[in-house]
Amino acid sequence: MRSMTSLIDAERYSRQIMISYFGEEAQEKLLKAKVVVIGAGGLGSPAIMYLAAAGVGKLTVVDFDTVEKSNLQRQVIHSGRIGWNKAESAKEFVESLNPDVKVKVLKEKIEPENVVRIIENHDVVVSCPDNFRTRFILNDACRILDIPMVHAAIYEFEGEAMTIKHSPCYRCVYPAAPPSKVPGIIGATAGVLGSIQAVEAMKIITGIGNTISGLLRIDLQNMEFFNINVKPNESCPVCSGRIKRIHLENYSDSCKVVKFD
Numbered sequence: 001m002r003s004m005t006s007l008i009d010a011e012r013y014s015r016q017i018m019i020s021y022f023g024e025e026a027q028e029k030l031l032k033a034k035v036v037v038i039g040a041g042g043l044g045s046p047a048i049m050y051l052a053a054a055g056v057g058k059l060t061v062v063d064f065d066t067v068e069k070s071n072l073q074r075q076v077i078h079s080g081r082i083g084w085n086k087a088e089s090a091k092e093f094v095e096s097l098n099p100d101v102k103v104k105v106l107k108e109k110i111e112p113e114n115v116v117r118i119i120e121n122h123d124v125v126v127s128c129p130d131n132f133r134t135r136f137i138l139n140d141a142c143r144i145l146d147i148p149m150v151h152a153a154i155y156e157f158e159g160e161a162m163t164i165k166h167s168p169c170y171r172c173v174y175p176a177a178p179p180s181k182v183p184g185i186i187g188a189t190a191g192v193l194g195s196i197q198a199v200e201a202m203k204i205i206t207g208i209g210n211t212i213s214g215l216l217r218i219d220l221q222n223m224e225f226f227n228i229n230v231k232p233n234e235s236c237p238v239c240s241g242r243i244k245r246i247h248l249e250n251y252s253d254s255c256k257v258v259k260f261d
């Protein structure tokens, strides 16, 4: 039921509106927000699920990949949709969960040439790719455009998350990418980290609480959580303003910055 005084579906969101410091004010901010989720895989699935359930009004889902049977162990929003494009499948899931949410589907791979067009005009970027190159492209573009970004990555029982609103950024921690391979992943690890990304995005939008300071590292095999202090890296080419645009040359092999300004 929608209340007489606002357009908010008070029944749907009652359990979050009843939180005294959340209320209808925060709910309205969520309903007006525009969030882009890059990747509808292991991290993107829980992130999209909780952002949509919470009533984030506009979700852009970017994924060029197709749902495979081996994805369903962790990418639970794609249930029953093997063979679908993942962004299309995510839209189908969200529309059946919460009709308040408008989903825009982009069946694209993030590249230096399209990243600005894809992420501009969004309030938050939720970074859920499975490769370092996309993380670096997103980090650099978010800093240049001054859009908050919530990063996460997973490996077996482990994960990390970082919320980047200004310096330090992802490149302050990782100036270049290590060699990568397809990791084993426990599905619930993706669930934990993707859920953390959703709640971080909600806090950025509503202004409630404090986002992760530094780098959060999680080891679910031993159930240990670490908050690693991260200082701005003086030699970071992004935070020092030495790159002002996205250059293709900076995203080959290790993604080390070789072309400036």
Ligand SMILES: [Zn+2]
Residues within 6 Å of the ligand: 167, 168, 169, 170, 171, 172, 173, 233, 236, 237, 238, 239, 240
């Ligand atoms: Zn930096």
